[in-house]
Amino acid sequence: MFKPLSISLAIAAAFPQLAYADEPARVVVTGSNIRVSEKEGASAVQVISAKDIAASGKSSIADVLRAISANSGNSYNEQYTGSFSAGTAGLSLRGLGQKNTLILVNGKRVSPYATAQDLQEVFVDLNSLPMESVQRIEVLKDGASSVYGSDAVAGVVNIILYKEFKGTELSVKGGASTQGSGQTEKSAALQTGFGSLAQDGYSVVFSLDAQQRSKLQQSDVDWMAGNDWRGRANGSLAWTPTNYYGTDATKLLGGLQGPLEQKPYGDITEGKSGLVQAYNPAQYKTLIPGISRVHSALRGTLRLNQDSEAYADLLYSHSRADQTFGAPLTVSNGSLRAWNNTLQKLDNISVTLPVGHPNNPGGKPQPISATLFDLGPRLKSDKVDFYRVLTGLKGTLAGWEYDASVGRSASKLEETVQNFVNRYEFEKVLADGSYNFADQAKNSEAVRQRLRLSTLRPAESKLTTLDVSAAKDLFELPAGPLGFAVGSQWRREEMNSDTSTAVLSGTELRPAINIIKGTRDVAAVFAEFNAPVVKDLNVNVAGRADHYSDFGSAFSPKASVRYQAAQWLLLRGTVSRGFRAPSLPEITNSTSVSYGPVIDAKDPITPKQPRSVTNITRANDQLRPERSNNLNLGLVIAPSSNSSVGLDYYRIKTRGVIGTDSVETILANEARFPDKVSRDAEGRIITLYKQYANQGDREASGIDLDLRQRFDLRQNGKLSLNAQLSKVFKFSAPLSEGEPLSNGAGNNYFGSIPKWRGVTSATWDIGNWSSTLTWNYVDGYDQTKAARPGERVASVATFDANVAWQLTPAATVSLIVQNLTDQRPSWDSSASSFFDFTQADPRGRFASVKLTYKF
Template sequence: MQQPLHRQLVLAIAAALPLLAAAQDSAPVDRVVITGSNIRTTQKEGASAVQVIGAKEIAASGKASIADVIRSIAANSGNSYNEQYTGSFSAGTAGLSLRGIGQKNTLILVNGKRVSPYATAQDLQEVFVDLNSLPMAAVQRIEVLKDGASSVYGSDAVAGVVNIILYKEFAGVDVTGQYGGSTEGTGQREKSAALQTGFGTLDGDGYSVVFSVDAQQRDTLNQTDVAWMRGSDFRGNPSGTLAWTPTNYVNGNPTQLLGGVQGPLQLQPYDAITPGKSGQVLAFNPAQYRTLIPGIKRVHASLRGTVKLNDNHEAYADVLYGHSRADQIFGAPLTVGSGLRAWNNAKQQLDNIPVVLPVGHPNNPGSTPLPINATLFDLGARMKQDKVDFFRVLAGAKGNVAGWDYDASIGQSGSKLEETVQNFVNRYEFEKVLADGSYNFVNQAANSEAVRNRLRLSTLRPAEAKLTTVDFSATRELLQLPAGPLGFAAGAQWRREEMDSQTSTAVLSGTELRPAINIINGTRKVAALFAEFNVPVLKDLSLNVAGRADHYDDFGSAFSPKASVRWQAAQWLLLRGTASRGFRAPSLPEITNSTSVSYGNVIDPRDPLTPTQARGVTNLTIANPDLKPERSNNLNFGIVLAPSSRTSVGIDYYHIRTKGVIDTESADNIIANEATAPNKVVRDAQGRILTLYRQYANQGDRVVSGLDLDLRHTLPLAAWGKLTFNGQLSRVLKFEAPLAVGEPLTDGAGNNWFGSIPTWRGVTSATWDIGAFTNTLIWNYVDGYDQTSKPGERVKPVGTLDATVAWKATPAATVSFIVQNLTDKRPSWDSSTTFFDFTQADPRGRTAAVKVNYKF
């Protein structure tokens, strides 16, 4: 079916060309392009729901980064990550997951053009744009299209599109500084500064130049900085325990102690840590080795220039640059014991490293070799720093030729990562000290610094992604129909995607113990043709039809059609709807040469020691060159009521059915079917799982549906100014997917089968403008959800208040007082995670800041 559809699209474009020459130019009107279409329109509300966040709303939010602004929208349902995901291969980043179906399904644009994804993948397979790499100061507005748009933009746009629009013209100089921090004794401070300047106007001077730079610095927040998490004692919460880590024991039995109290080790009752156990264990509080939010330093710059060549043509160029650094404690000192591994690059597998004290070792008083588990505290916490450089250079021209409005551009964008770590452990030196007895596990204070330095290992992990694009689009009104002009747009795109994410030389040589690997090495080319018609059926009824043909040189072709209807049934009533077919191409980590080694927890019913408790295992995941793209069908229906010029109410329904969702088989399913596929499970001599082998495959279907409610009202108060109410509320009706291949769909809405997906999420703001003051109060609400692993247990909903008071002290100066989480609301306890779900909550508590803005 694909090839005839492709031909139809090409024929439709070709058939339209003769009409263009005969068509008469229409009278000039003020028209704009709204995200999701290539055709200019005068309509404020289109056939698709678009949320617009203007510069005034951004300022009123009190947010210091573009990531915080975008991630706070109600449609960000779940399964999106920011820098709280410290255990990630993409630490320090922030993405967006509209509708909860993954960051890889939300397309991020800047000025309507693509930018490079982050240098490596999130959760091994998620290729996404890092919002923390994008500029803040230059943003004029953000348009969020909450509708699939593969017919216009191609892959990645299944859930929606975010278009960050920067200033094209700017007069004067705008300087902003902000300083603040925690009011709750965590010691975390944050400061930021921004400069925006510009000169020239296209109409008056024939050119325009806009330059901006912004910088942000924030201190690290560790678990020990937060009072209620400092002791890691959560026994007062549902299913909570003393979350300490047992270590330093022999023979695989935590109650058979290796030595006694030393360093951070204390004796603790085993049943306080693992209910049902008896005896005492040596354990440590991991809070001192856990970063909740990394310390960050970021600088962004944006330069945009436009030159009016003549009355019909202009040339433009823009340069974006971002530098980010994130510093964190990666984890506690390495624990060595059963399951310790190193990478064997020749065999593309993990080698087991025995941790056994030989006879005669000073810590082995017996006459037989002694298996041990021990934490190397004296080597220090494992540390990590991520440095990222992002850029985009784009040049193009736009104008009008023979009645055509055209836009042509060529650009290159990239993201380069350097990740360094310290205090990891050298496998070969460890094997030496284990054999010769030169390292004292029982009394680590007795170890010499020379021995410690032999064991310590620092490494560098490089990664880079590049995107080269060539875009051309053209639009015009073909002819006048009885109900209005027939609009047409067509275009082509070519792009080259590259990702080269490597691991350290220490990993490849087998030197690093317990390595985490995310190797991705792939390149592909994509070519596309697209066309769009906007047909006025009646005066107040229009039909838009679009189609896009994409060809990928690795998996083949995809065609994405879309039809939408907009009916202005009355001045106060708008009805709209869209139906489309979309796709997501397999990402480079999923389909090209890639190998990943990661770590997780499973419950293994056949485990000889802990058959009912989660245990850490190693996952080895590989790509699959035979993957097919995910195919989606999107339906959207909406109604917008505007009883007055000051009030609007929008209600939109969405339904996304995706076939052939790409993922790996779940660990539970692999274990349950071990008898039929034993090669996927590797066990040690005791019968405990060491490794699970996984591969990406098209697993099954996913169905997501819900409602979006948008409320806006302005209330004049005469001498008391005016009140503006603005609210967005999202309701997830359905989030269905199979728990295992071949099983029926299970609903994950309102629970955490597929990541936490709260049923409701809302953002409501009230802004009171009076005299020289603008006062904004924002309520952020995240609904509760059920614990699937513990029937009857529910994570509580949480609502936080943010307040901003902006005082225009002089015509040029504005001073703002900002409080985030005004009531110091604590994140809701979630026993399925370490403490709370960081995709839905924030541990910082109440913060306060002062911002000063001055315009020259």
């Protein structure tokens, strides 16, 4: 039996016999516009309280949400350093991508990040949202397009901030890696509030939090520093050969310089002989960027009269992420490019030493490959300013509960890079021989400064919203009131992700481009009925019609049933249709030039190692929206007010999934795609060409198990046990357009999708002490990438601990240890970091101390 399941069932076996819970008050839950009295609704909603967040010891909203079991795969955080969205974090419920999980704050949309993740994914950056002011987070694990529209195919996360807060709370926190990597982290937070709606007629809550963390390089982690993976499955000495003539890496250009060492070629590439000059790229690889963030939130509510109130929310954050973008630029004939904006293509830049060049000993022009070590590593810094201003009125009028709001939100990026290379100056020094490739110590600083290039890339995303909704009980049915809600929404989405002037002028060598320019308007109307058919049986039906100014319209219906079969047994189910509108980078006149690792069995130099190649990806204005059919069935057993067992099944079928062919598929069928692969004269890949298309269908299915138990141990305190376990049955999609579905559950066909993921925690409160131990489990998966036969990535289990001691009624000190047993990430030879950063963390054990003071 699977270990996570057996542990979770052991918790369930501890549940006591039947007792009955009290009926909760009427509330609005995420996924509906109608107030209901049931604690558990027709859709599965996981609630993470402020107490749960504190007990987890996590440092950000992103860390909290990414730890839930429904986060199956394909979500990224700041470990994705090769992204156009470096320093960000998102969430991908059910593994369906961040673009299919809708993030709300206080039930309303916020602006997505300034540019797209992986060129096409428009998502909300969780790192831009405040942590200190969160009262609870509701995670709806069901499609909700009928209520919220696009992007809610996989589910919805509603981050709810405090509406009232009494007093002031201050906290400071400091921590460091215990493994000698030198990484440190510190944070501080303030939350204060005054006023009470019930007593004073107003309330104001303000929070401010700041976080700073140092950069972690691969060379700082002892077991990764050498980049020597010989002895691992499909592993080798992962060093980079450079400084050679032509395409033969053994024809050395100059001697050892900078980080170069002489290595047997066969240690790097199996089957090769001779000696090469190579360097260890670990020193140039940032695993986790250095970050500094400041978040603030201000929420005010004013009671206008007995039936109405005005409210306003203001969110603002500033974030900065610094990283080593990569090693100094390697120039190589046939693979060096610059952008031609007139022709909208890449121009090839010759890297051939002319006759008479000091480094050319022959009598004819000589192509070379060389790394410009003396220019220094390429560095990148991303600065992001995010805000949302929202104001509205809510209350009761003529029996209707209404809510009307208008909001404006934006995310603005300024990305700067250093030590990139000026194409025109490079062509000059190549022609006149003023740059010495063979002995770079002889180069003058003036020549180096001519070659160095710093650039600025701006991007901005804006969202303007107008929301109006109203709800009331229309009339009494024999089993209770018929609830009804209706509303409309208008929003304008804008994205202007540009590139630097150096790229547009063709000045920057090996440019990365993610140009997105688009604006569209969305108008929607929606309605919802909640009918008690008979006692303990409720039926809810909802529908929403959306009209987009670019592609057209979509309609999303939903029906759900909630049956309280007994006081201890709830049965529930939903069936719905949803959609995801093509994102602006997918459907507008956008062009992207990116670089990614490719394992190419035909590569004449490194056929078994990932090698970065150029990808040109184009938008498609003929795209249709993705359309989904969602089915959710579940039950909740509540033997007592202290016990519950929830089991939910989900199935999401999506038609017309938007994407591009995978690299593996293109290379495996290169004869079928002659226009998609460009190789140089020696046979090395230069460019892969892709375009977005509605490729085919996708089906995801699985179960969620939720177990909760509280024990009153009398003089020994209280013990709370919580377990969430998710299993993916199926994650099927075509590998390329027109091909049959392939199941990606338990492998990495479509990003790593482990079949099992679980989170189990135990909290023991006794006297002035509160201790939480959390077990995080991520199942292993099969390696399906090319040239990786028979490899399986092992499962990983880690423990987090948080021990809090209340020194005084006002002061609490906590010791927090993440990854208590210092578990390393599992080996994955297909990943550029040799582990999958979407599923694991390379920091090892990290210990922190936190002091909280309330007054």
